Amino acid sequence: MNYINFKIAWRNIWRNKLRSSVVIAAVTVGLFGGLASTGVMKGMVMDLVENAIQSQVSHIQVHNEHFVENNEIEYLMEESSEILSKVRLEASVIGVSQRTKSFGMASTASKGLGVMINGVEPENEKTVTNIFEKINEGEYFESDKKNRIIISEKLAKKLNAKLKSKIVLTFQDYEGNLSGASFKVEAIYQTQNSTFDMMNVFVKKVDIDRLLMLPDHSSHEIAILLTNEEVTQATTERINKLIPNYLVEAWYDIDPYLNMSYSMTSFMLFIFMSIIMLALGFAIVNTMLMVVLERTKELGMIMAIGMNRFKVFKMIMWETTMLALVGGLFGILISWIFTWYYGDVGIDISIVGEGFATIGYSSVMYPVLEFIDYIEVVIMVMLTGIIASIFPTIRALKMKPAEATRAG
Amino acid sequence: MKTVIEIKNLQKTYTETAVEVKAVNGVSLIFEEGEFTAIVGPSGCGKTTLLNLLGGLDAPTSGQVIIDGIDISTLSSRKIIDFRMKNIGFVFQAYNLIPVLTAKENAEFIMQLQNKSKVERETRIAELFKAIGIEGKEDIRPSRLSGGQQQRVAVARALASKPKFILADEPTANLDSVATSELLDIMRKLNEEENITFIFATHDQRVIDRARRVVYLEDGVVTKDELKE
Structure with missing residues (x-):
């Protein structure tokens, strides 16, 4: 294999160590900045998705399609228990x-707030959500007594309620009459999504079904948790065939914002890195123009003795690309170390984390970068090198060998 | 004797400045195989321009440069580069070696461009380094070689691909008298023993003294064409 171009290009990088080091350092810092911030963002979003699946939406939900449209309680799934049995076989x-x-x-004596009343079967609910692990005070439906309620810490503060406080729930029953009952606070929970916490209270399904006067064996929602996220689409399709009369949706259809956040991280990596590489590209072009100017005689000579334009282009392109790649590899290595370390111990942002919590983000961030992200960046660095070499090469190819070889 | 180069009524006019300059003005010459020729004349007489035209580094305004029956002035820029690589060896005043390559790598550079095998390259370079007296300097970079040694490496590079002739533009201008004498001895030896054609553009009297043919140029016109032997 003829690798003379490669050899010259590689050695040329180290001809002016200081200048090359400055470019390499710029690429390293730029890539680290882009990759680290993307890793943090990706980690936050993956954490958001994971938390949402584990404590709110689950992987799949089944509804009466009219219930999804307007949340009216009459839109039930009447053979709910039967559906449960079918789905469990998957x-x-x-x-x-x-x-x-x-x-x-x-409502309490001091205040009343609108909430979503979730009637759950405690033992089954433990298999799909982790709310029972988020209890700060009290026990998760340990008591067999009627009309027990679990509220969030945030809601408790707003309602001025404590453990064992009485809360009156008022709602419209199945027949359209206004109804209500008093519930005793059995536990107080806290997830990392304060908006969810403010909105959701949990009671036993048997209690609320009785108060709403719902038919037996019916429900509004079936939540399904899967072994992993990758099987969501296939399982959704299979369950859909099992129960074609109801709406079977995966988490990304139930919560499009969640799905968009997930997809956006990859796109953001591309945008971030494109901007960084564009800026670095200009620095590389500038450096390579200086290089070409300094090597007028040398380039003229190699063209005079028979190196054709394509090979000259290849030589300069190799040099530019390798210069960018050396910096790129350092940047990737530092980013990998950063992600590996902080992906394990996390970055505590609790000082500024309260704002994040309202939209479901954790106060500890665990940066995540996947192998494909690194590959994407390496390709972008190489492309930057190739594109950045075009202008200097054009300058080099405009030289006339006869003049270049005689240049001072 | 076989004709290597024939130039017919060659003209090169520069029009970049306000005043039109006829650097080469109607030169017709024939160079034959095995010649050791010096093109001489005062500065600005057109020696280098003529050499550049012979080597296809510059295109004539009119006239022909015929090498092996091919008028190289009609070749496309792509073909002329390929033609130069295969047929012409160049030695420059400032050596123009690639500083990041070793002496051996510089010498075999053209052979690499021609995709010659490693065995072929090694054999040829060993042979050339022995012939020009720089054995043992193969792995040294140009910056650590003397001017004379660098120019010998440049000669080795020019000869590596076995060109039809060597064009040397002021090859001794940067050398001291000892290095000049040694370089000329080597070139003359290669010329005599291997029948390699050398054409110099020079105003160095030491080169003129060793040349077998001297072409005198003045204002772009051949004023005298002298065969010394």
């Missing part, structure tokens, strides 16, 4: 739970 399903859902008002 190999990728690790948890199924049915819920009753109704908008209502939660």
